Amino acid sequence: MWLFALFVAVPILEIALFIQVGGWLGLWPTLAIVIATAALGTYLVRRQGLAELARIQGSLSNLSDPTRPLAHGAMILASGLLLLTPGFFTDALGFALLVPGVRDAIMGYVRKRIRVQSFTMGQPPHSADPQGDPRPLDPRDDVVEGEYVEMPRRDGPSGWTERR
Incomplete structure (x- = not known):
């Protein structure tokens, strides 16, 4: 119910602000402000978004907790959506x-309202078989045996890419 109220209240508030600011400044300055805030917002969102993306990549490559950069990236994305929406309140x-x-x-x-029960990164160094015997992983366990047939070489496109 609160989401419905938000979707009704925000446009009404934006319209009221447009009327007030438009009456105070006039039509063209009001439109110029809306366009300028969208342009400035796009520039700032792009700049901060790329910086946050670099932080996310750095935290993932260092195997550190990516929670903060991911949350900041999501909020920067939400900021971009709000700034591209015309209006003074959303701006x-x-x-x-x-x-x-x-x-x-x-x-x-x-963070005060969310409780994380578990968090893991990567694969553990040992795995357990169905009987519960923990053993180190053996790289040979990933081998799949099979047979192959060498096909004669064809000139021109393959059967997958030729047009008929």
Whole structure:
């Protein structure tokens, strides 16, 4: 129910703000502000998004916890969506999400309400067989035996790519 109220309240608020700002500044300055905030927001989202992507890649390559960069990346994406939506209220929310301190505060608020039960990265060094005997992994266990037939070489496209 609260989501429905949000989808009704935000457009009404945006329309009211457009009327107020348009009456105060006029039509063309109001449209210029909307276009300028979308352009500036696109630039900032792209810049911060690429930086956060580098942090995600770094944390994954170092096998460190990627939670913070992933959460910040998701909030930057949400910021981009809000900034591309025309309106003053959504622009204010979008620009607020571009501030790392605001993102950290939101992440802290969400972290208090979410409990992670388990987290693993990669494959464990030992596996257990169905009888419960833990043994080191043997690379030969991945071998699949089979037979092959050498096909004669054809000039031209293969049967998969030729057009008929």
